[in-house]
Amino acid sequence: MRVVVHGLTKEFMTGQGKTVALAGVDLEVRDREFFGIIGPTGCGKTTLLHIMAGLEKATQGGVEFVGEKRTQSLVSMVFQDAALMPWRTVEENVPLGPEFRKEQRSMMKRVSQYFLEMVRLFDFSGSHPHELSGGMKQKVAIARALANDPEVILMDEPFANLDAQTRLLLREELLRIWERDKKTVILVTHNLEESVMLCGMRDPDFGRCMEKIWELLRYDVDKAMRESRPSQTTEQQKIGRGKQSFTWWA
Ligand SMILES: Nc1ncnc2c1ncn2[C@@H]1O[C@H](COP(=O)(O)OP(=O)(O)OP(=O)(O)O)[C@@H](O)[C@H]1O
Ligand SMILES: [Mg+2]
Numbered sequence: 001m002r003v004v005v006h007g008l009t010k011e012f013m014t015g016q017g018k019t020v021a022l023a024g025v026d027l028e029v030r031d032r033e034f035f036g037i038i039g040p041t042g043c044g045k046t047t048l049l050h051i052m053a054g055l056e057k058a059t060q061g062g063v064e065f066v067g068e069k070r071t072q073s074l075v076s077m078v079f080q081d082a083a084l085m086p087w088r089t090v091e092e093n094v095p096l097g098p099e100f101r102k103e104q105r106s107m108m109k110r111v112s113q114y115f116l117e118m119v120r121l122f123d124f125s126g127s128h129p130h131e132l133s134g135g136m137k138q139k140v141a142i143a144r145a146l147a148n149d150p151e152v153i154l155m156d157e158p159f160a161n162l163d164a165q166t167r168l169l170l171r172e173e174l175l176r177i178w179e180r181d182k183k184t185v186i187l188v189t190h191n192l193e194e195s196v197m198l199c200g201m202r203d204p205d206f207g208r209c210m211e212k213i214w215e216l217l218r219y220d221v222d223k224a225m226r227e228s229r230p231s232q233t234t235e236q237q238k239i240g241r242g243k244q245s246f247t248w249w250a
């Protein structure tokens with residue numbers, strides 16, 4: 001499924017006045033692409049994902065999902081803090097999509113087992129979220145997103161709260177799952193290295209690649225950091241290669 005964002009503008013009215021979170025964003029994510037979005041805090045990344053997920057309405061412009069629907073649902077979202085239901089076991093947290101679709105219990109159990117196996121958490125099926133580490137919770141959230149059988153998975157800094165080693169492990173797992181399932185994935189991250197690793201820049205000369213990208217981004221990052229309202233600037237750059245790419249805007 002292709003995701004086309006055209007002229008997307010989002011304004012929030014607050015007690016302090018109007019905040020322009022997004023101003024005329026255009027981008028296109030190809031079918032089954034692993035697409036990364038990086039940008040400084042406040043530039044509108046979460047707002048963009050929320051609009052894509054239908055959790056928020058655009059002020060102008062919109063998001064289109066183009067292509068044949070091959071799966072049961074359009075989008076799933078993985079939030080930064082996993083957002084699991086604490087009173088449910090791991091096994092019961094996973095098949096939320098099938099539950100909304102009112103599928104049979106036996107089917108929900110099978111779906112749950114399948115995806116917990118995939119993220120290597122089957123042995124923790126009966127645990128509750130508070131009994132899991134941060135990385136394990138994120139894996140449950142990823143299993144839940146996959147169990148919804150979506151065309152597009154939206155991920156909002158899913159590894160932000162994890163330690164460096166767990167991040168590395170989860171990145172690898174995510175790539176393994178993506179390479180197997182080939183869904184369209186849109187990943188928001190603060191982390192340049194993470195974008196480079198996940199979004200198609202897995203060059204043998206990783207260091208040189210990072211340096212080159214940083215050279216391209218440096219001016220925009222510096223500018224955004226110095227501006228009090230980074231969300232009001234609209235300049236966009238896209239750097240991509242093959243089926244994976246990442247976008248920066250500041
Ligand atoms: N519900 C809201 N009401 C008012 N303003 C909002 C709301 N949600 C977001 N904003 C504003 O919109 C802008 C973009 O916010 P958003 O959360 O999308 O940024 P972000 O790029 O995800 O930042 P971060 O990297 O810190 O998560 C910010 O200036 C923020 O204050
Ligand atoms: Mg955010």
